[in-house]
Amino acid sequence: MDPLAALDFSKGNGLVTAIAQDHATGEILMVAHMNEQSLRETLARGEVVYWSRSRGLWHKGEQSGNVQKLKQLRIDCDGDAVLLSVEQIGRAACHTGKRLCFFRFWNGSEWVDDGEQVFDPASVYGSR
C-alpha cells in the first residue's frame, strides 16, 4: 500500500500541515509543511524532510545538525495533516536557537518568551 494514498494534498495546494512532536516529552517542537516528495523522502530516510516555500525541499538539520529522527507518522481524520513523532537530534528545533518554536505565550496583556535559548543562530548559520 502506498502511504500517500490516504493523504489529501488538494486542499493545501499540494501541501499538508506537518507537526513535529517530541516522542519522549510530548512537546510540540515546530509546525511546517510537506509535499508528496518531502513525505516520501521522510519515510525513506527516517529523518524529517519538510517542504518550504522559500527553501524548497528541506532536510531539517542538514546545515545545523539538528535533524529529527522519525519515530512514528500519524495522519488526521481528513488526511491533510501529519503528526510526526520525532527524536530531536541536537538540542534545538527552531532556527532562532530556541529549543522549540512555540516559545511565546499570551499572558493576557503581552507575549511572554519563556523559551530556552540553546544556541546562537549567528554561530550556526552565519550572519544574515
Next chain:
Amino acid sequence: MDPLAALDFSKGNGLVTAIAQDHATGEILMVAHMNEQSLRETLARGEVVYWSRSRGLWHKGEQSGNVQKLKQLRIDCDGDAVLLSVEQIGRAACHTGKRLCFFRFWNGSEWVDDGEQVFDPASVYGSR
C-alpha cells in the same frame, strides 16, 4: 497590546495554523485554522473558535458539546501558527467520534487505526 499584532496572517491567505493540544496529557487533539476574527473570539470567550473553509466561523463543540476551553495560547517563531493548550470538554475532539483526530499511524506497510471511539457520529450530528 493587541495580541494579533504578533501574528502573520499574510502567508496563509488570512489564516494561521491552529494546533490543539490537551493541556493535561500533551496529546495532539486536532489541527485546524484560525482567521483574525476566530482568534479574537477565542480569546474573548475562553473557548476555541476556529475558521473553517466549509463552516466559516466555527465555535468548536457548539453542536456536539465537545468544546475546548483555552488554557494557554502560544505562537511560533514565524507568527503564522498558534498552539492552543486546551481542556477538552466532552470526550472527543474529532467529528468521527474518535477521541482525537490523529488516530491512524503508519506501521511500515499500512495505516493502522488505534483510536478510541467515544461516540457514534450519527447519534450526535444526525445522518449526513
